[in-house]
Amino acid sequence: MASSPAQPVFRFAPSPNGRLHLGHALSALTNERFAASMGGRLLLRIEDIDRERCTLGLEQALRDDLAWLGLGFEPKVRRQSEHFGDYAVALAKLQARDLVYPCFCSRQGVKTAVAAEEAKSGRPWPVDPDGAPLYPGTCRALDRDVTAARIAAGEPHVLRLAMDRAIAEAGKVAFTVVDEDGRTETVTARPARWGDVVLARRDVPTSYHLSVVLDDALQGVTHVVRGRDLEAATDIHVVLQRLLGLPTPLYHFHELLTDESGRKLAKSRGSESLADLRAQGATAVQIRQQLGFD
Numbered sequence: 001m002a003s004s005p006a007q008p009v010f011r012f013a014p015s016p017n018g019r020l021h022l023g024h025a026l027s028a029l030t031n032e033r034f035a036a037s038m039g040g041r042l043l044l045r046i047e048d049i050d051r052e053r054c055t056l057g058l059e060q061a062l063r064d065d066l067a068w069l070g071l072g073f074e075p076k077v078r079r080q081s082e083h084f085g086d087y088a089v090a091l092a093k094l095q096a097r098d099l100v101y102p103c104f105c106s107r108q109g110v111k112t113a114v115a116a117e118e119a120k121s122g123r124p125w126p127v128d129p130d131g132a133p134l135y136p137g138t139c140r141a142l143d144r145d146v147t148a149a150r151i152a153a154g155e156p157h158v159l160r161l162a163m164d165r166a167i168a169e170a171g172k173v174a175f176t177v178v179d180e181d182g183r184t185e186t187v188t189a190r191p192a193r194w195g196d197v198v199l200a201r202r203d204v205p206t207s208y209h210l211s212v213v214l215d216d217a218l219q220g221v222t223h224v225v226r227g228r229d230l231e232a233a234t235d236i237h238v239v240l241q242r243l244l245g246l247p248t249p250l251y252h253f254h255e256l257l258t259d260e261s262g263r264k265l266a267k268s269r270g271s272e273s274l275a276d277l278r279a280q281g282a283t284a285v286q287i288r289q290q291l292g293f294d
């Protein structure tokens with residue numbers, strides 16, 4: 001279904017790398033409520049760029065879970081793994097403007113470089129909002145011929161955004177956060193705190209940041225509704241939107257559900273899945289009510 005220019009477009013964008021838990025249900029239901037209250041469209045996007053962890057079986061399982069919860073998405077689903085060409089085109093645009101550079105460092109290599117910097121300065125190395133050390137810039141100024149030769153020899157590498165150049169080109173960037181009553185607030189992005197983020201992984205010509213930005217634009221998403229854990233990453237997304245000439249949607253960040261010990265629910269920590277709850281006899285109506293949706 002095509003949207004009229006004024007019709008809001010929402011999306012729920014899970015990764016099929018594990019079973020959905022209550023936190024995902026909250027996110028999907030918040031999107032549904034926004035869409036219903038604004039007469040908007042509700043799209044599903046499958047974020048499956050991680051070809052090792054994402055499976056078609058898990059995708060089917062999450063679609064079954066969403067259907068069980070009574071969520072109705074438009075039938076046309078965008079699966080990121082089918083669009084690597086789109087991401088490669090965007091990367092090439094950034095590369096042509098010298099805004100990305102190849103980086104050959106392994107995770108361990110980054111750790112070692114950071115430890116060396118800390119030993120030299122006697123101070124802790126800065127970390128990004130997710131707590132990971134900022135990239136220390138080892139490959140930022142590599143000689144172009146050396147880089148080309150290493151790539152030609154098949155050395156694995158990622159592509160990183162040269163954040164200082166990106167900020168210089170993008171200028172001051174901001175985004176608008178909207179609450180469920182329609183009140184808005186403008187937030188100035190602080191992308192420098194992320195350093196030179198990865199835009200293309202070793203195995204695929206994209207990363208979470210690049211594909212989310214491209215897909216939101218390609219799907220015409222006007223309102224990105226997602227958890228507060230992705231609020232800080234929005235700084236990166238608005239810079240990429242500006243650099244690629246894409247619109248910046250409105251954003252809403254919902255609160256996160258936590259377990260008894262106060263940690264956010266996570267597939268990686270084995271949080272109870274919707275499938276577990278269903279097997280224990282929970283109904284979709286109970287789940288909706290538990291999460292505050294009637």
Ligand code: GLU
Nearest residue numbers: 013014015047212226230
């Ligand atoms: N795929 C991401 C996740 O499952 C969400 C992406 C987003 O909403 O921007 O956490």
